Amino acid sequence: MKSRVVVLKTRPDRVLEDYARLLERAEVRSALPPGEPLILKLNLSWTRYFPACSTQPWQLDGTVRALLKMGYPAASLIPVENRTVVTDPWKGARNNGWLPVLENHGLKFTALNDVEWQHYRFKAKLLRVDRLFPDGLQIPKMFIGKNILHLPTLKTHGHSTTTGAVKNAFGGLLKEVRHYAHKHIHEVLSDLMVMQREIHPCVFAAMDGTVCGDGAGPRTMHPVTQNLILASSDSVAIDSVAARLMGFDPMTIGYLRLSHDRGLGVADPRDIEVEGEPIDGINFGFKVSRSLVIWGDQMLRRGPLRFLERLALHSPLMVWAPFASNVYHDWIWYPTVGQWRIRAFRRTAWGALADAYRRPPSPGPEPVRAGARVS
Numbered sequence: 001m002k003s004r005v006v007v008l009k010t011r012p013d014r015v016l017e018d019y020a021r022l023l024e025r026a027e028v029r030s031a032l033p034p035g036e037p038l039i040l041k042l043n044l045s046w047t048r049y050f051p052a053c054s055t056q057p058w059q060l061d062g063t064v065r066a067l068l069k070m071g072y073p074a075a076s077l078i079p080v081e082n083r084t085v086v087t088d089p090w091k092g093a094r095n096n097g098w099l100p101v102l103e104n105h106g107l108k109f110t111a112l113n114d115v116e117w118q119h120y121r122f123k124a125k126l127l128r129v130d131r132l133f134p135d136g137l138q139i140p141k142m143f144i145g146k147n148i149l150h151l152p153t154l155k156t157h158g159h160s161t162t163t164g165a166v167k168n169a170f171g172g173l174l175k176e177v178r179h180y181a182h183k184h185i186h187e188v189l190s191d192l193m194v195m196q197r198e199i200h201p202c203v204f205a206a207m208d209g210t211v212c213g214d215g216a217g218p219r220t221m222h223p224v225t226q227n228l229i230l231a232s233s234d235s236v237a238i239d240s241v242a243a244r245l246m247g248f249d250p251m252t253i254g255y256l257r258l259s260h261d262r263g264l265g266v267a268d269p270r271d272i273e274v275e276g277e278p279i280d281g282i283n284f285g286f287k288v289s290r291s292l293v294i295w296g297d298q299m300l301r302r303g304p305l306r307f308l309e310r311l312a313l314h315s316p317l318m319v320w321a322p323f324a325s326n327v328y329h330d331w332i333w334y335p336t337v338g339q340w341r342i343r344a345f346r347r348t349a350w351g352a353l354a355d356a357y358r359r360p361p362s363p364g365p366e367p368v369r370a371g372a373r374v375s
Contacts, residue, residue: 002271002272003236003237004026004233004237004275005237005241005272005273006025006026006232006274007229007241007275008025008229009228010210010229012058012210012353015058015210015229016061018062019059019066019206020062020066020069022066022229023066025276028066028067028070028204031202032147033147033202034071034072034076035071035072036076038072038076038077038149039147039148039172041171042055043151043152044092044096045219046218046219047091048092048330048334048338049097050223050334050341050342052155052211052212052224053153053213053218053219054153055152056211057097057100057354059206060079060098061101063206064101064107074106078110078142079102079107080111081111081171082112082113082171082172083111085322085325086325086326086329090111097357100358101357112140117139118138118141120144124195128184128187128191129174129188129192129195132184139173139199140173144199146200147201147202148196148203149204149205149206150165150204150205150206151168152165152168152207153209153211153212154213154226154230155212155214155218155221156213156214156215156221156286157288158216158218160186160189160254161243161248162248162253164207164235166192166193166236167189167255168205169193169196169235173196185255186258187255189255190255190258190259190262193262194262196235197264202233203235204233205235205238206230207229207238209226209229210225210226210227210229211223211350212226214286216288216290216291219329224284224286234265235265236259236260236265236266237266239267241274246284247283250268
């Protein structure tokens with residue numbers, strides 16, 4: 001049986017309308033019945049704003065506008081995001097322009113670290129997650145029995161090659177110590193698909209590829225304008241299409257192949273029907289690299305320093321790891337390389353739109369061509 005992914009071309013001056021067209025064409029109302037509680041799972045990869053890193057404000061705005069117009073009651077929409085040892089959801093929601101969007105639509109943001117989590121025993125067999133949390137898996141109580149719509153961005157990742165709809169569940173179903181899962185990331189991501197099937201009646205994803213992330217994702221990337229948006233009710237299929245666009249063979253990416261083989265979604269391009277924008281022949285030519293932090297993490301978990309793993313990452317001494325990450329990302333890379341890339345991005349039409357979500361809108365420059373690096 002084939003899965004379906006809708007891909008549309010867009011531009012800054014019509015992106016909100018195009019998100020409505022995207023969701024309509026992807027038949028979101030059939031996948032997510034209006035009137036039932038719907039979790040909007042945002043994607044926060046960094047507390048700070050960096051292009052392509054986290055859910056874009058126009059992605060959230062366009063999706064919410066479309067849902068409300070389609071008859072989804074505002075009271076049924078529940079925007080959420082979790083914290084990690086290096087991110088703060090409330091600060092991230094403010095820095096990434098989410099809070100004004102939600103306020104404009106009468107929605108309230110929920111930080112998952114502020115809600116009740118409960119132990120949940122999954123009936124289905126898991127490959128790895130249950131062994132990583134031997135004291136029992138805890139999930140947000142509010143997730144159980146609710147539909148979910150993921151809002152990832154299209155980007156590379158130093159641990160998992162690509163990241164998208166599948167990995168967006170990582171930040172919702174695992175608590176802030178989920179970095180323990182990095183050692184077995186592909187098995188864990190496949191397990192998340194099993195877990196979602198058991199607790200969410202319906203799952204959908206709307207992915208933003210207007211500005212994509214190339215290189216040392218999910219943070220220290222090169223923003224690349226590609227002017228695409230994607231949607232599907234199959235998280236594996238939409239991530240497979242995103243991988244193809246980036247230039248990767250999806251069947252060689254561990255979490256996609258595992259999920260496909262376990263019948264949790266479709267990763268084989270031959271079994272995915274792409275509608276809208278033709279993607280044959282498109283290849284962004286993205287390459288995965290590792291930031292200093294991810295490189296160090298992998299040296300400790302799977303590399304020559306693995307004899308130090310338990311002491312460095314699974315003992316009270318592990319506080320050094322988030323401290324080192326914050327020093328590198330927030331105090332060294334962001335004010336230097338990051339600011340240089342952000343300044344270049346702000347000279348594009350998408351950069352002008354990002355600024356417009358933080359201040360009164362003003363005319364911006366013409367859209368930059370697809371594939372243009374802004375670094």
